[in-house]
Amino acid sequence: MYVTHLSLRDFRNYERLDLNLEPGVTLLYGPNAAGKTTVLEAIYFLATTRSPRAGADRELVRFEAQGDLGVPPFARLVCDVVRADGYVRLEVVVQRRAEEESAIGATPTIKTVRIDRKAVRALDLVGNLRVVLFTPADIALVTGAPAERRRYLDVTLSQIDGRYVRTLAHYQKVVQQRNSLLRAWREGRRPLRYADDELAFWDRELAMAGAYLLRERLHAVVDLNALAGPLYCRMSGGDTPLTLAYQSSVAGIDSVTDSRAIEQAFLAHLTRLRDDEIGRGQTLIGPHRDDLLIAVGGVPIGAYGSRGQQRSATLSLKLGEAKLMRIRTGDAPVLLLDDLLSELDAERRSHVQDILERPDQQTIVTATGTDDFDLKFLTRARRWRVESGHLYPA
Numbered sequence: 001m002y003v004t005h006l007s008l009r010d011f012r013n014y015e016r017l018d019l020n021l022e023p024g025v026t027l028l029y030g031p032n033a034a035g036k037t038t039v040l041e042a043i044y045f046l047a048t049t050r051s052p053r054a055g056a057d058r059e060l061v062r063f064e065a066q067g068d069l070g071v072p073p074f075a076r077l078v079c080d081v082v083r084a085d086g087y088v089r090l091e092v093v094v095q096r097r098a099e100e101e102s103a104i105g106a107t108p109t110i111k112t113v114r115i116d117r118k119a120v121r122a123l124d125l126v127g128n129l130r131v132v133l134f135t136p137a138d139i140a141l142v143t144g145a146p147a148e149r150r151r152y153l154d155v156t157l158s159q160i161d162g163r164y165v166r167t168l169a170h171y172q173k174v175v176q177q178r179n180s181l182l183r184a185w186r187e188g189r190r191p192l193r194y195a196d197d198e199l200a201f202w203d204r205e206l207a208m209a210g211a212y213l214l215r216e217r218l219h220a221v222v223d224l225n226a227l228a229g230p231l232y233c234r235m236s237g238g239d240t241p242l243t244l245a246y247q248s249s250v251a252g253i254d255s256v257t258d259s260r261a262i263e264q265a266f267l268a269h270l271t272r273l274r275d276d277e278i279g280r281g282q283t284l285i286g287p288h289r290d291d292l293l294i295a296v297g298g299v300p301i302g303a304y305g306s307r308g309q310q311r312s313a314t315l316s317l318k319l320g321e322a323k324l325m326r327i328r329t330g331d332a333p334v335l336l337l338d339d340l341l342s343e344l345d346a347e348r349r350s351h352v353q354d355i356l357e358r359p360d361q362q363t364i365v366t367a368t369g370t371d372d373f374d375l376k377f378l379t380r381a382r383r384w385r386v387e388s389g390h391l392y393p394a
C-alpha cells in the first residue's frame with residue numbers, strides 16, 4: 001500500500017501542506033527543526049491515531065492556529081491511500097476545547113476520525129493504513145523497559161488484525177477492573193470472604209482475552225525471528241543472527257500455541273497467586289507483565305551491545321515487522337525512517353540502503369543532508385528539501 005496524497009492544516013509547524021507522494025523511496029532532507037519528522041509523525045498519526053512522540057494531542061495543534069469563526073483551533077490531517085484491495089481516504093481532526101470546557105475537567109482536545117468521510121471510532125481506523133516507523137528514540141526497544149517491547153508487538157499485531165486491537169483494549173479494561181477489586185481487598189474496603197467468587201468472573205475474562213493475545217504474540221515472535229534475524233546479518237555484514245524469545249509471566253506457556261491450553265495454564269497460575277495478588281493489590285501475571293528477550297549470539301543486546309549494534313538491531317526489528325505485515329496481509333506497509341543513517345558506520349549505511357531496494361515498497365526517509373547517501377540511492381529517491389514548514393522539490 002502507499003500514500004498518494006498528504007494534506008495538513010495547522011499540524012505542528014505546518015500551517016498548510018499539500019504533498020503528492022509516490023511508491024518507492026522519498027527523501028526529505030533539511031536542517032534541524034525544519035519539519036521533517038513532523039511529516040512522518042502525521043502519517044503515523046493517520047495510521048494509528050496516536051503520535052509517536054507527543055505526550056498529549058493538544059501539542060499537535062499549531063501554536064498560532066486561529067480556528068474558524070469562533071470554533072477553537074484545530075489540526076486537520078488527511079491522506080489518500082492506495083491499497084491492494086482499493087482506495088481509502090483517512091482523516092483525523094484534533095480540536096482544542098474551549099477554555100470553559102477544559103476548566104470543568106473535560107479532556108483538552110476532541111479527536112474526530114473519518115474513513116471515506118464517514119465518522120468512525122478511533123479503534124476502527126487502525127489497520128486501514130499500515131506503517132512501520134523507525135526513529136532514533138526507538139533504540140529504547142532494545143535498551144529500554146519491557147513496556148517498549150510489548151508496545152512493539154502490540155502496534156505490529158494491532159495493524160495486522162482488527163481483533164487484536166479490540167481484544168487488547170478489552171484486556172486492558174479487565175486488568176484495571178481487576179486491580180481496583182484487588183486494591184479494595186488489600187485496603188479492607190471489601191469483605192475478603194467473597195473474593196474467590198467475585199474474582200472467578202474477572203479471572204475468566206482475563207485468561208480468555210490474555211490467552212488470545214499471548215497466542216498471537218508467540219506466533220509473531222516465531223515469524224519475527226525468521227525475518228529480523230537474517231536482516232541483522234545482512235546489515236552488520238556478519239553471520240551471527242539476532243534472536244527473539246518471548247518471556248511470559250504466565251508459567252508453562254512458552255511453547256504452547258493453542259489458545260485453550262494457554263487459557264488453562266493462565267487460570268491455574270492465577271489460582272496459585274491469589275493471596276499474593278490480594279496482598280499486593282494488583283494483577284501480577286499476563287501479557288501486560290511480559291517481555292521479549294533480544295539477543296545476538298545468545299548475548300542480550302540491550303545490556304551488552306554497542307550503540308551501533310543496538311541501532312542495527314532496532315532497525316532489523318522494524319524491517320522484520322514490515323516483512324511480517326506484508327506476509328500476513330499481502331500488502332507492504334509504508335516505511336517511515338527518521339534520521340535513518342545517523343550512528344551507523346559506512347559499511348552499515350551502505351547495507352541499509354541496499355535493503356531498501358524494493359520498488360513497490362513506499363519508504364519515506366528523513367536526513368539533515370544528502371552526503372551520507374550513495375549515488376544509487378539518491379538517483380532512485382524522490383527528493384524534497386524541507387525548510388521552516390515548507391517542502392520544495394529538489
Ligand SMILES: Nc1ncnc2c1ncn2[C@@H]1O[C@H](COP(=O)(O)OP(=O)(O)OP(=O)(O)O)[C@@H](O)[C@H]1O
Nearest residue numbers: 012013032033034035036037038059060061062063
Ligand atoms: N504545536 C506546534 N506549533 C508550532 N510549531 C511546533 C509545534 N510543535 C512542534 N513545533 C516545532 O516544529 C518544528 C519541527 O520539528 P520536527 O521535529 O519536525 O523537525 P525536524 O526537521 O525533524 O528536525 P530534526 O532534524 O532536529 O529532527 C520544531 O521547530 C518544533 O519546535
